[in-house]
Amino acid sequence: KAGVTQTPRYLIKTRGQQVTLSCSPISGHRSVSWYQQTPGQGLQFLFEYFSETQRNKGNFPGRFSGRQFSNSRSEMNVSTLELGDSALYLCASSQFGAGTPYEQYFGPGTRLTVT
Amino acid sequence: GENVEQHPSTLSVQEGDSAVIKCTYSDSASNYFPWYKQELGKRPQLIIDIRSNVGEKKDQRIAVTLNKTAKHFSLHITETQPEDSAVYFCAASRGTGNQFYFGTGTSLTVIP
Numbered sequence: 001k002a003g004v005t006q007t008p009r010y011l012i013k014t015r016g017q018q019v020t021l022s023c024s025p026i027s028g029h030r031s032v033s034w035y036q037q038t039p040g041q042g043l044q045f046l047f048e049y050f051s052e053t054q055r056n057k058g059n060f061p062g063r064f065s066g067r068q069f070s071n072s073r074s075e076m077n078v079s080t081l082e083l084g085d086s087a088l089y090l091c092a093s094s095q096f097g098a099g100t101p102y103e104q105y106f107g108p109g110t111r112l113t114v115t
Numbered sequence: 116g117e118n119v120e121q122h123p124s125t126l127s128v129q130e131g132d133s134a135v136i137k138c139t140y141s142d143s144a145s146n147y148f149p150w151y152k153q154e155l156g157k158r159p160q161l162i163i164d165i166r167s168n169v170g171e172k173k174d175q176r177i178a179v180t181l182n183k184t185a186k187h188f189s190l191h192i193t194e195t196q197p198e199d200s201a202v203y204f205c206a207a208s209r210g211t212g213n214q215f216y217f218g219t220g221t222s223l224t225v226i227p
Contacts, residue, residue, distance in 0.1 A: 004158075031212070031213045033213050033214070033215070035217075041219075042204070042217055042218070042219040042220055043159070043204060043206075043215075043217040044217075045214055045215060045216065045217075048212050048213050048214055050212065050213075055212040055213075055214075056211065056212045056213070056214035058214070059116075090158065090159070092213075094213045096212075096213070101146075101147040101208035101209075101212065101213050101214075101215070102213060103149065103161055103164060104149070104161070104213060104215065105161065106151075106158040106159045106160070107158060108157075108158050109158060
């Protein structure tokens with residue numbers, strides 16, 4: 001099976017702009033989660049989508065949003081970019097079982113730099 | 116919410132020695148504990164995981180132990196090799212979907 005893919009791999013944006021990142025999960029995986037990875041904060045959970053519905057949400061401001069399509073592909077959007085949003089954004093896909101977390105498989109990430 | 120603490124932040128061992136990384140968690144409802152290895156510039160990769168109904172799990176040179184009472188779990192790597200050098204992350208999830216809380220990582224260096 002093909003692994004999790006993310007596009008674009010690198011992105012440079014200016015403060016105040018918005019950005020959309022894309023994630024394609026492993027075939028058959030219905031859950032997609034997004035994480036922000038920074039040297040100081042490690043991996044922080046943004047949100048999880050399953051069957052086009054946001055199932056869980058982390059402690060990030062409303063500028064961070066996402067969605068999932070019927071083919072399980074997911075997008076993440078960040079509006080009004082701030083310098084502190086510079087980070088590696090990772091998505092992870094997983095099978096889903098009610099009440100049971102499953103193994104997550106990560107994509108290569110999108111490196112976002114805000115100037 | 117859940118809080119996962121990981122120690123040490125850096126670890127250097129001689130090739131062939133063992134390495135141990137420890138994590139504690141705060142939410143007693145957490146029931147799934149994966150470990151990820153992230154090499155420089157690469158994606159985190161799942162190396163081993165354990166569920167709360169199991170106390171220990173082994174996979175070749177890697178083992179994970181879980182103490183639910185004390186709310187801590189540990190990664191053990193035996194006979195370390197230079198290719199084990201990477202950053203290792205522990206994580207915890209409480210079973211309400213795939214929301215994982217990660218430790219801050221341990222940078223392991225295996226000295227040949």
